[in-house]
Amino acid sequence: MKIWGQDFNPRVKKVQVTALYTGHELPITEVDESKRKEYLKKVPTGFVPALETPEGFLNQTNAILRYLARNTKSTKLYGNNQFEEALVNQWLDWCLTELEPAALGYSAPYLGFAPYEKEIQAKSGEDLRKFLNVLDGGLKGKTYLVGESISIADISIASALNFALQFLLDEKYRKNIPNVTKWYETITNQENWKKVYGKSVLCITPLKEYTGSFEEVAQEAKGKK
Ligand SMILES: N[C@@H](CCC(=O)N[C@@H](CS)C(=O)NCC(=O)O)C(=O)O
Numbered sequence: 191m192k193i194w195g196q197d198f199n200p201r202v203k204k205v206q207v208t209a210l211y212t213g214h215e216l217p218i219t220e221v222d223e224s225k226r227k228e229y230l231k232k233v234p235t236g237f238v239p240a241l242e243t244p245e246g247f248l249n250q251t252n253a254i255l256r257y258l259a260r261n262t263k264s265t266k267l268y269g270n271n272q273f274e275e276a277l278v279n280q281w282l283d284w285c286l287t288e289l290e291p292a293a294l295g296y297s298a299p300y301l302g303f304a305p306y307e308k309e310i311q312a313k314s315g316e317d318l319r320k321f322l323n324v325l326d327g328g329l330k331g332k333t334y335l336v337g338e339s340i341s342i343a344d345i346s347i348a349s350a351l352n353f354a355l356q357f358l359l360d361e362k363y364r365k366n367i368p369n370v371t372k373w374y375e376t377i378t379n380q381e382n383w384k385k386v387y388g389k390s391v392l393c394i395t396p397l398k399e400y401t402g403s404f405e406e407v408a409q410e411a412k413g414k415k
Pocket of ligand 1 (some may be wrong): 252
């Protein structure tokens with residue numbers, strides 16, 4: 191199996207982390223934009239990333255995570271029983287429809303992925319704060335979102351928050367979401383996470399504005415730490 195996408199993309203990374211829990215190391219194939227037509231034959235929606243499996247191509251990262259998690263008996267990545275499986279789905283759907291759009295909407299302009307638009311930025315920031323409070327409540331008294339071990343819900347949500355927690359949400363902000371912060375540190379300190387993402391860094395000085403390419407912004411943010 192291999193993953194098609196870009197190596198800096200958290201959606202690629204969350205698939206790679208999940209695959210490591212199932213015993214697979216997924217090499218990345220860069221999507222060549224000049225060969226878009228060929229990519230569309232493999233992946234009709236055109237989305238990246240996509241997982242190339244012996245059975246065919248799959249896209250939508252949460253579908254990919256479910257596929258990988260169902261194909262292993264060695265972990266409880268998809269919960270320990272039907273109810274836990276439904277809880278995992280509940281968090282995955284919430285992440286896709288609520289948390290991820292807010293987190294990306296808030297982070298993308300700072301990272302050079304989207305133009306800065308004041309109103310969108312402010313609304314995404316408000317939504318993100320609201321959803322992080324929900325998540326903080328859901329994590330109260332718990333190590334993992336569902337059951338007693340890591341699931342694809344943890345991996346998906348920690349990935350969706352990676353940019354925001356690394357570049358924008360400083361200690362003052364995180365004081366209001368202590369359960370999220372503790373849980374994020376637990377997930378990102380696991381060996382499989384570190385193999386893909388490297389050492390986890392929490393934001394010290396939030397980025398103020400977009401000043402260059404994504405790579406430049408990322409370097410600058412790291413230099414400040
Ligand atoms: N819900 C999808 C979203 C995928 C997505 O939006 N991918 C972006 C890149 S990160 C994309 O393919 N954008 C359109 C494009 O590049 O043509 C998933 O989780 O896989």
